[in-house]
Amino acid sequence: MSQPDVKTPLAQHTVAHAWSRFDEADVQGLNAFLALDRDAAASGVEGTLAGIPVAIKDNLATLTLPTTCASRVLEGYVSPFEATAVRKLRDAGAVVIGKTNMDEFAMGSSTENSAYGPTLNPLDRSRVPGGSSGGSAAAVASGVVRLALGSETGGSVRQPAAFCGIVGVKPTYGRVSRYGLVAYASSLDNVGVFGATVAEAALGLETISGHDHFDSTSADLPVPSMVPAAASGERPLAGLVVGKPREYFPDNLDPRIAAHCERALQQLIALGAEVRDVSLPSTDLAVPVYYIIAPAEASSNLARYDGVRYGARVEADNLRSMYEGSRSKGFGEEVTRRILLGTYVLSAGYYDAYYKRAQAVRTLITQEFASVFASGVHLLFTPTTPTPAFRLGELSDPYEMYLSDIFTVTANLAGVPAMSQPIGLVDGLPVGGQFMAPHFDEPTMFRAAAALEASLSIEEATA
Amino acid sequence: MSVTPEDVRHVATLARLGLSEGQIPALVQQLNGILGHMDVLQQVDVSGVPLTPPDQAAPLRPDARPADVLLRSREAFAPAMRDGFFLVPRLTTHGAQGASADEGDAA
Amino acid sequence: MSTNWELVIGLEVHCQLKTRSKIFCGCATSFGEAPNTNTCPVCLGLPGALPVLNAEAVQLATRASLALGCTVHDASVFARKNYFYPDLPKGYQISQFDRPLATEGAVVIGVQADGTPRVIRVHRVHMEEDAGKSVHDRFRDVSAIDLNRAGTPLVEIVSEPDIRTGAEAGAYARRMKQILEYADVSDANMEEGSLRVDVNISIRPSSTSPFGTKTEIKNLNSFSAIERAVEIEFARQVRVLESGGTIEQQTMLYDDKRNEVRPARSKEGSHDYRYFPEPDLPPLRLNAEYIDRQRAALPELPEAKRRRFAADYALGEVEVEQLIVEQALAAHFEAVARASGDARRAANWMLGTVLASVNASGRSLAEHPVTAERLGALIKLEAGGEVSNTAARQLFTMMEQEAGEPLDLAKREGLLQVRDDSALVGWIDEVFAENPAEAARFAGGEKKLQGVLVGLVMKKSKGSADPKKVNQLLGARAG
Ligand SMILES: [Mg+2]
Numbered sequence A: 001m002s003q004p005d006v007k008t009p010l011a012q013h014t015v016a017h018a019w020s021r022f023d024e025a026d027v028q029g030l031n032a033f034l035a036l037d038r039d040a041a042a043s044g045v046e047g048t049l050a051g052i053p054v055a056i057k058d059n060l061a062t063l064t065l066p067t068t069c070a071s072r073v074l075e076g077y078v079s080p081f082e083a084t085a086v087r088k089l090r091d092a093g094a095v096v097i098g099k100t101n102m103d104e105f106a107m108g109s110s111t112e113n114s115a116y117g118p119t120l121n122p123l124d125r126s127r128v129p130g131g132s133s134g135g136s137a138a139a140v141a142s143g144v145v146r147l148a149l150g151s152e153t154g155g156s157v158r159q160p161a162a163f164c165g166i167v168g169v170k171p172t173y174g175r176v177s178r179y180g181l182v183a184y185a186s187s188l189d190n191v192g193v194f195g196a197t198v199a200e201a202a203l204g205l206e207t208i209s210g211h212d213h214f215d216s217t218s219a220d221l222p223v224p225s226m227v228p229a230a231a232s233g234e235r236p237l238a239g240l241v242v243g244k245p246r247e248y249f250p251d252n253l254d255p256r257i258a259a260h261c262e263r264a265l266q267q268l269i270a271l272g273a274e275v276r277d278v279s280l281p282s283t284d285l286a287v288p289v290y291y292i293i294a295p296a297e298a299s300s301n302l303a304r305y306d307g308v309r310y311g312a313r314v315e316a317d318n319l320r321s322m323y324e325g326s327r328s329k330g331f332g333e334e335v336t337r338r339i340l341l342g343t344y345v346l347s348a349g350y351y352d353a354y355y356k357r358a359q360a361v362r363t364l365i366t367q368e369f370a371s372v373f374a375s376g377v378h379l380l381f382t383p384t385t386p387t388p389a390f391r392l393g394e395l396s397d398p399y400e401m402y403l404s405d406i407f408t409v410t411a412n413l414a415g416v417p418a419m420s421q422p423i424g425l426v427d428g429l430p431v432g433g434q435f436m437a438p439h440f441d442e443p444t445m446f447r448a449a450a451a452l453e454a455s456l457s458i459e460e461a462t463a
Numbered sequence B: 001m002s003v004t005p006e007d008v009r010h011v012a013t014l015a016r017l018g019l020s021e022g023q024i025p026a027l028v029q030q031l032n033g034i035l036g037h038m039d040v041l042q043q044v045d046v047s048g049v050p051l052t053p054p055d056q057a058a059p060l061r062p063d064a065r066p067a068d069v070l071l072r073s074r075e076a077f078a079p080a081m082r083d084g085f086f087l088v089p090r091l092t093t094h095g096a097q098g099a100s101a102d103e104g105d106a107a
Numbered sequence C: 001m002s003t004n005w006e007l008v009i010g011l012e013v014h015c016q017l018k019t020r021s022k023i024f025c026g027c028a029t030s031f032g033e034a035p036n037t038n039t040c041p042v043c044l045g046l047p048g049a050l051p052v053l054n055a056e057a058v059q060l061a062t063r064a065s066l067a068l069g070c071t072v073h074d075a076s077v078f079a080r081k082n083y084f085y086p087d088l089p090k091g092y093q094i095s096q097f098d099r100p101l102a103t104e105g106a107v108v109i110g111v112q113a114d115g116t117p118r119v120i121r122v123h124r125v126h127m128e129e130d131a132g133k134s135v136h137d138r139f140r141d142v143s144a145i146d147l148n149r150a151g152t153p154l155v156e157i158v159s160e161p162d163i164r165t166g167a168e169a170g171a172y173a174r175r176m177k178q179i180l181e182y183a184d185v186s187d188a189n190m191e192e193g194s195l196r197v198d199v200n201i202s203i204r205p206s207s208t209s210p211f212g213t214k215t216e217i218k219n220l221n222s223f224s225a226i227e228r229a230v231e232i233e234f235a236r237q238v239r240v241l242e243s244g245g246t247i248e249q250q251t252m253l254y255d256d257k258r259n260e261v262r263p264a265r266s267k268e269g270s271h272d273y274r275y276f277p278e279p280d281l282p283p284l285r286l287n288a289e290y291i292d293r294q295r296a297a298l299p300e301l302p303e304a305k306r307r308r309f310a311a312d313y314a315l316g317e318v319e320v321e322q323l324i325v326e327q328a329l330a331a332h333f334e335a336v337a338r339a340s341g342d343a344r345r346a347a348n349w350m351l352g353t354v355l356a357s358v359n360a361s362g363r364s365l366a367e368h369p370v371t372a373e374r375l376g377a378l379i380k381l382e383a384g385g386e387v388s389n390t391a392a393r394q395l396f397t398m399m400e401q402e403a404g405e406p407l408d409l410a411k412r413e414g415l416l417q418v419r420d421d422s423a424l425v426g427w428i429d430e431v432f433a434e435n436p437a438e439a440a441r442f443a444g445g446e447k448k449l450q451g452v453l454v455g456l457v458m459k460k461s462k463g464s465a466d467p468k469k470v471n472q473l474l475g476a477r478a479g
């Protein structure tokens, strides 16, 4: 049984428990972790997460363990400052037991693009755990930890959560400080949370949320209580309007995934919610927009890896060769490809046609979300991914891989909160259902998700 | 619009990525493949979309904020340091105030 | 060649704002610290660090913009200027591009022959961060990078190509320094690099021809270097075009030691900075009330002061310019003029004796022992003829050393002029008695002897006689 044991209270999942689970045969060789702190112990800090072991994606700065972003260019780099989200977890008493594997600089959807080898899906080792936060997802799905931090730029928490059968949440842009999150695409990046349950994910997110003076895009808003109260009554979701955007249910969607979503929507209705058909017409533009804006920002964000102040350096007798040697040796294939793509779309003569236009379409997408939410719809419900976990090496064409983000990138473009939770199985592999909510309305999202989690049986599709 | 090998070399130069000639044909093909999917954006009517930035304002911090601390010395992460300076290969031309023609301009 | 080439010049001025901390982090902006000690995750460009804008930098940039007569915009947008250089930690400079802080200002650099002001338009003012320093003479084998300066707040002030001579370029730069100092936003010191000037220069056959290809001259570290470099580059461009060549758009470096302008090593490939809006910083928004408050807080600026001085004090153009070079000097002059009631003499004293004394002593005007009130009293004595010009200068020197009113000092030292008729007539009588031949010739109409006789009377009085009175009395005795 590889699934997290969610029957015991979170408080009983101690550091010792994490290590004993980690050392079990079915966890060995997953390559979920890039670094471990075997000496990590409860700090004695009293808090909502006192003594709870957590795993941190390797693109969040930590003080004792290296922060490599799964890249050669940062091999062995230990940050001299700590990410705000990590500090908040520790301030709540959590114990950081390790840094988790990822696609290099969060560029990927399978955790195959790691300089330190791929992470395997704990539910089926021939398959990917999703990505880019695949290590954190595997760490939770294998039961080593029940709470882990990931990061999202286009679905990098929700997609691996779906592939690994756990809960993954991407907050509203600005809800969680990005200070100490190594930038991939700054206008899209979020710190996200994996949990074994909706409530635990909500607790994790509530803990790391809040305004931070070190991040100019951090929202200066109070943090609401996010952990949903246990559902009461027959129709706990009465009054809630859930939109079903038709663009997320295309004709070519795997019918078994469509069937699971339909079953979940019926359950929401049973819980008292109203389900309404809605439309987000620009959805099919999201992946093209994303793959212009994200690489463009990345090409700039990754310019700092030049071998001058930190990180890998290839010595040379002139500056140019030092730069080119350090960077070409330090970056993997996908990172190189996205830097080239991003540099191209920003370069003279192409900026207007690509970058500027993509920003305009991004605004359109954002406006469509706003108008759907303004029409009285409280939440949207969709599949998280078009397929369950694919096999290692199965997707070799870059754009085919990019399309696995098709249902998740929109939330990053619009900055709205979103989450994935298990809603069924296809050939034994988990399928995720996604909620999206208006800006800063994580509590409503968690309330619906928790009610669904409590009442929906996770079973094979019958379609 | 179609990416040429020359474009890839130019962009690699801008991005200081040392590519071997052997890598170029595959990259040309991949970039064209990806950018081909972007063409759909050219058909979108964005004329009504406001270009003004979103209604957000940069927060301002007081001048007196204490310096953010480094909990590890610069020497602990610098690839090459001497007498407190980061070292780089000798730069060939320079101006007195840092303006240099090697790689770009100061300020 | 007969072509009367017109020189077209635009200046880009980078000015460090005098904040305590850097523009995007809390590191100190102080000079002279050990290398890389004023650095933190943000200004080292460490993975995961983010910029947060310094309110004081915004305020000083706004003041600078308003002092230059610009319109400050309610929204401006930071952008990334991408290029690689070891003293640029992030691989991009955070600057402003298509939506700068302020636009459309004007700087008056002087008065034209017809009496109208010579105006140079300011195209834009934007905020940005400074780069670090590359040090090349520290180690023989390698270059050394010091990032203490990286992240120092700057404003970049770009003029329109309105400048036509090297002298005007120098005058614009000097006026720029003066305005920035008046607005109290910067030390604006070219030698120390807190004011840096790049010159864009092109030539064209006539003032109606389209602009020619421009070159940019960098590395100018004094006002006179600007003037010299412009003349050298002007001559070079004329030579090139008159011999049938073309001007190449390039960056030139001025070599102060050799007084030479030469091309910077040619750059590989063209520059393509790939500007795009900085996603880590929302737009800078300033409301009208804030901008008005900053405007109201500005002091009287050089051009207004120049006009007022010219109108109120009846002084020459050159003197006015000299008096308003610095605010402190202008203010001190005004205090002296008030105390003495004689602006003419006050200006002469300030620009002569007082400045010489200040420069020699290394003291500031504020600390000078001869305060405006004391100098005013001294000027009154001089103007009233109670002490001679020479005695007044002696008294000034004394007043630098000791306290006391100038009148008391003059009495003590016997420097008051004797103006009493009976005493003066007595001395004149004695001189006439001792020099009967000259006295007779003078009485006979030989007026040119008056000077000799005055001298003798002065000698007899040991310099204390009032020469004006002596002249009057002698005149009455002339034939
Ligand atoms: Mg600049």
Ligand SMILES: [Zn+2]
Pocket: C022, C025, C026, C027, C038, C039, C040, C041, C042, C043, C044, C151
């Ligand atoms: Zn700093």
